[in-house]
Amino acid sequence: MKNWDVIVIGGGIIGLSLAIELRKKGASVLVVERGEPGREASSAAGGMLVDCLFETPGALQPLATVSARMYPEFVRELEVESHMKVDLRDQGTILLLSSKHIRHPELQAAALYPAELSELEPAMVKLTLDQKFDLNESSLDPEEIAMAPDATHPTFHYIKERSVDPRALTAAALKAAKHHDVDFSSADPVTAVNQADGRVVGVTTTKTSFQAPKVINCAGAWSGQIAPHAFPTRPVKGQMLCLIAPSRTLLKHVIRAPQVYLIPRSDGRIIVGTTVEEAGFDKRTDVGTIQRLHRAAVALVPELRNAKILEDWAGLRPGTPDCLPILGPTATPGYYVATGHFRDGILLAPITAQVMAEVITDASCKYDLNPFSPARFAN
Numbered sequence: 001m002k003n004w005d006v007i008v009i010g011g012g013i014i015g016l017s018l019a020i021e022l023r024k025k026g027a028s029v030l031v032v033e034r035g036e037p038g039r040e041a042s043s044a045a046g047g048m049l050v051d052c053l054f055e056t057p058g059a060l061q062p063l064a065t066v067s068a069r070m071y072p073e074f075v076r077e078l079e080v081e082s083h084m085k086v087d088l089r090d091q092g093t094i095l096l097l098s099s100k101h102i103r104h105p106e107l108q109a110a111a112l113y114p115a116e117l118s119e120l121e122p123a124m125v126k127l128t129l130d131q132k133f134d135l136n137e138s139s140l141d142p143e144e145i146a147m148a149p150d151a152t153h154p155t156f157h158y159i160k161e162r163s164v165d166p167r168a169l170t171a172a173a174l175k176a177a178k179h180h181d182v183d184f185s186s187a188d189p190v191t192a193v194n195q196a197d198g199r200v201v202g203v204t205t206t207k208t209s210f211q212a213p214k215v216i217n218c219a220g221a222w223s224g225q226i227a228p229h230a231f232p233t234r235p236v237k238g239q240m241l242c243l244i245a246p247s248r249t250l251l252k253h254v255i256r257a258p259q260v261y262l263i264p265r266s267d268g269r270i271i272v273g274t275t276v277e278e279a280g281f282d283k284r285t286d287v288g289t290i291q292r293l294h295r296a297a298v299a300l301v302p303e304l305r306n307a308k309i310l311e312d313w314a315g316l317r318p319g320t321p322d323c324l325p326i327l328g329p330t331a332t333p334g335y336y337v338a339t340g341h342f343r344d345g346i347l348l349a350p351i352t353a354q355v356m357a358e359v360i361t362d363a364s365c366k367y368d369l370n371p372f373s374p375a376r377f378a379n
């Protein structure tokens with residue numbers, strides 16, 4: 001029977017990027033996937049690479065910053081190895097502030113005045129904080145407006161930030177992994193991680209078993225379902241809508257408001273997100289919710305009223321009790337975990353792959369992974 005150095009459970013962006021990194025370090029790798037690789041959260045995501053201070057949990061900031069910096073090279077390598085385009089965009093983000101952000105000193109410097117906003121993104125509705133902001137049910141809370149230091153201060157801020165098309169990214173990562181001779185087993189869930197003499201020896205699936213001295217759980221929202229460790233991951237549903245803009249150049253920047261975000265792709269699609277719902281493993285969309293997202297998008301960019309609706313979908317983010325990922329070795333020798341990336345798994349894929357490949361192959365890592373240790377949930 002064939003043996004691998006490492007078995008990766010789950011072929012989302014985390015499992016795929018890690019598999020590639022492990023192959024670069026000379027390990028033989030098998031990815032075991034329940035369905036088809038890349039079809040869950042990683043394809044459902046918006047693809048904003050958000051690493052700014054006021055939106056990222058403090059403990060995650062060092063990894064988020066490094067990962068955001070790694071992105072151009074990460075994408076370049078995937079594009080070269082897959083011969084596919086991934087649509088990494090660096091036009092930046094226009095941020096409409098909520099009350100929790102409004103006092104942040106870094107943002108004061110990034111404030112946009114109406115004329116600047118019109119120049120940057122002419123299609124956007126022209127607003128200042130002393131105007132009523134009509135987003136129907138998604139309206140900006142009047143209290144938030146009252147929080148503004150000065151009633152005429154602009155609500156919009158420009159931040160440097162990239163975005164990527166997660167479906168294209170995941171498809172490219174799958175192709176690149178195959179290019180690196182990563183092996184795959186699809187349509188067969190892992191049910192348990194096997195041990196002998198207190199060490200990992202492989203995995204059992206519904207159809208067979210595979211052998212390896214090291215196994216890493218990258219099963220996203222489902223990570224907690226695989227024995228022997230019940231990692232406290234849970235699905236956090238997000239519904240999304242895709243519009244076709246009337247012109248490819250309608251929007252240049254990502255626009256992020258408290259109740260909705262718009263992410264333009266280079267081919268003229270505009271992704272509208274999202275919800276954050278505790279709905280178990282239910283991936284159905286809801287007509288009322290999708291309509292509300294559409295109305296909120298139109299309130300920001302009126303020309304989207306006549307945009308064609310291409311599709312809607314929902315995905316399941318891997319949430320954790322403290323909203324931080326779970327990264328590192330487990331209490332079982334040879335068994336590792338990289339999951340719980342919640343709203344930032346696309347952003348964090350490059351750094352997760354790098355640090356976990358180091359931990360698995362060299363048992364070392366230059367970053368402090370203590371805040372992410374699975375041991376924090378041991379009791």
Ligand SMILES: Cc1cc2nc3c(=O)[nH]c(=O)nc-3n(C[C@H](O)[C@H](O)[C@H](O)COP(=O)(O)OP(=O)(O)OC[C@H]3O[C@@H](n4cnc5c(N)ncnc54)[C@H](O)[C@@H]3O)c2cc1C
Nearest residue numbers: 010012014034042046047048190220238315344345346347
């Ligand atoms: C609506 C939405 C919007 C988002 N927007 C952003 C964003 O803008 N920026 C950002 O950085 N992140 C975003 N995210 C978060 C990001 O998508 C996730 O954090 C990331 O995709 C997690 O990747 P993953 O590989 O861990 O999980 P997944 O992509 O879910 O992959 C896990 C894989 O494991 C497989 N699996 C499960 N159980 C088993 C088993 N027993 N055996 C074998 N395989 C198994 C699954 O089938 C799946 O393919 C968003 C997520 C959603 C849902």
